[in-house]
Amino acid sequence: MLGVAHADMIRLPGGDTRIGDDQGHPDERPAFSVHVPSFELDRGPVSVSAFADYVMQNDVQTDAQRLGSAAVMRFGSGRWTLLEGAYWRQPLGPQGPEAKSDHPVTQVSWHDAQAYCAAQGKRLPSEIEFEYAARLAGHGDKHAFGRRLVEQGEYKANVWTGVFPAINTAEDGYKATSPVGAYGQDALGFEDLAGNVWEWTADWYQPYPPASGGAQTEKVQRGGSFLCDPHVCYGFRVSARAHATPDSALMHVGFRCARDVKE
Known part of the structure; x- marks a missing residue:
């Protein structure tokens, strides 16, 4: 049975699942079946407030702070730049607004995310675990929130609205990140498994089916973000991958943590 394992985590039972989509993007093919052991997953992505507490308690300096810059996309042009002074507190750079405490933390690298989870006695989820959770939440549909992005005029996830990248109408309520859980909870009680921010996973980005010995240069992100246009990347589908x-460190990428459980 599903169950709350901790105040901020949900326990998922082990089971068999299909990973990937033979009708999806090339890196989602071929689809394959796999058994997933039981695990626990954070209800929502790590917030700015939670990350701030971790930084203060552990005197942490992130990769973006050490490097002096982070990746920011210019609205309107879609052009990505390494912006000097951008980091988790100022995700859009020194001239942009300060990150809001209840929004998901961004501009954190995979190394930063892994270190945070380890400090909590947790770990990053595998990409298979992330897709498994999203598929269970969506009852097998292509979205964790179910079949339709908009129901009765209400958006069920924070995605790009308008014409990417030139026009962002913010029809869903937000041009950039939204507060964690602003769109409610899915059928399992998770928040933002689709949209808001892409989320780091533990895995190296490799072709399907997974095999050892491939290139290990980039890490997989799952879940899609506020920059995902249904007509372009469509990254908030359960099988979609980024890397x-x-x-x-990027303005539209955050993370959540997982934890092993005994079968």
Whole structure:
């Protein structure tokens, strides 16, 4: 049975699942079946407030702070730049607004995310675990929130609205990140498994089916973000994948943690 394992985590039972989509993007093919052991997953992505507490308690300096810059996309042009001074507190750079405490933390690298989870006695989820959770939440549909992005005029996830990248109408309520859980909970009680921010996973980005010995240069991200247009990347589908080098910090990427459980 599903169950709350901790105040901020949900326990998922082990089971068999289909990973990937033979009708999806090339890196989602071929689909394959796998058994997933039981595990626990954070209800929502790690917030700015939670990350701030961790930084203060552990005197942490993130990769973006050490490198002096982080990746920011210019609205309107879609052009990505390494912006000097951008980091988790100022995700859009020194001239942009300060990150809001209840929003998901961004501009954190895979290394930063892994270190945070380890400090909590947790770990990053595998990409298979992330897709398994999303598929269970969506009852087998292509979205964790179910079949339709908009129901009775209400959006069920924070995604791009308008014409990417030129026009962002914010029809869903937000041009950038939204507060964690602003769109409610899915059928399992998770928040933002689709949209808001892409989330780091433990795995190296490799072709399907997974095999050892492939290139190990980038880490997989799952879940899609506020930059995902249904007509372009459509990254908030359960099978969609993104990837970046482990030291990358980006304005639309955050994370949540997982934990092993005994079967």
